[in-house]
Amino acid sequence: MYNGRMDPMEHVSHFNQRMAVHSKNETLMCKVFPSSLRPVAMRWFDGLEEDSISSFKELTRAFRARFVTCSRVPRPLDSLLSMTMREGKTLKTYSDKYWKMFNEINGNFDDVAIKTFKVGLPAKYDLRKSLTRKPVRSVRQLMYRINEYKRVEED
Missing domain, CATH: 1.10.1200 (Non-ribosomal Peptide Synthetase Peptidyl Carrier Protein; Chain A)
Incomplete structure (x- = not known):
């Protein structure tokens, strides 16, 4: 579950792994993705304009952009x-x-x-x-x- 404080890239990666057998079904991926979100991220998702996302790739791109401040920066x-x-x-x-x-x-x-x-x-x-x-x-x-x-x- 994504709580708004973890690395969004890691969350998407874990989600993709859990949904691997359904990865070709973009519609299903988009419909199931919100079930992996906790309240903070769910508010973001609920605030997306209708028909503003046309693919799972776009959804994950928007998700990463919104929660970019939580991204883990690798150590040098x-x-x-x-x-x-x-x-x-x-x-x-x-x-x-x-x-x-x-x-x-x-x-x-x-x-x-x-x-x-x-x-x-x-x-x-x-x-x-x-x-x-x-x-x-x-x-x-x-x-x-x-x-x-x-x-x-x-x-």
Whole structure:
């Protein structure tokens, strides 16, 4: 349900996924779309002039234009460079925050993610030493290694 505060592009994408088997039926798509709207967005929809929309594409274009201020802006790649593990924080806290930010960046930057994660660790930290001695080649390998060190930290 779209509440007027979420990213409208994400909402349209989710709606399209739910309606995939009916995607060729423009009329049905337009008629069902309002059922995915909460009151704020429904007021907008109800305020559309009759016959002002002639296709589902036009409807979604108008919807996105109306709620553009809610659009999620991807984070720039260099935001990973500012990530560091703060004194007294756990590896779990750092990695959770790091991966949350990583997921907000558009594009495939696994190599940068691996390097910046390592650089963000304190120099004396065992995981950083391990990643220097035996570098990982993928984010999956990095996450596996992080999880090994998190388990040790939790014990």
